[in-house]
Amino acid sequence: MSWQFEEEELVDVLEDEQEDEGRTLVVFNDEVNSFDHVIETLVKVCKHERHQAEQCTYIIHFKGKCLVKKGTYDMLKPMREGIVDAGINAVIN
Template sequence: MSIFASGKEDVLLEEDIDVSIGEPADLIVFNDDHNTFDWVMQSFVEVLGHSSEQSEQLALMIHLKGKATVKSAAFNELRPKKDALCDRGLSAVIEGKG
């Protein structure tokens, strides 16, 4: 099992999460220099089902802090959402809470 030390805590890498039991995980989106606030917010509304207010707050957090957890759920629920965000050009990963 691979564990990534993020400085504050250890996190499981996506490939090490047991998807068969729906391990709890976080969907993390990273800041970039090519997606607009409007596109990121629209993506959060359409893909994650967030409100426009919540999407705006998350986009601002990502801009200011470099990344933010945009959804927490079972890995098998987050996987298609991560793929959809990446298909839209966002940089997203899933980190296990284990």
């Protein structure tokens, strides 16, 4: 009986880890920040190549938001903070 409990507990932990890896960092459009500012922020904070940052910025502008990075919460949290510190709205989903 003890063995079954341990197996169930292990499965729960693995599922939590898999869910955490599926987090996304989403950046939202605003009427304040310039294209160049958003591009430079994505390059600096998310380590995007300039071309990738430009594409994300156009998606943000035309669609209102863009998923700019996937990963764990712990990986995305400092990126979100860096983006928000730059005056750009971002969330982790």
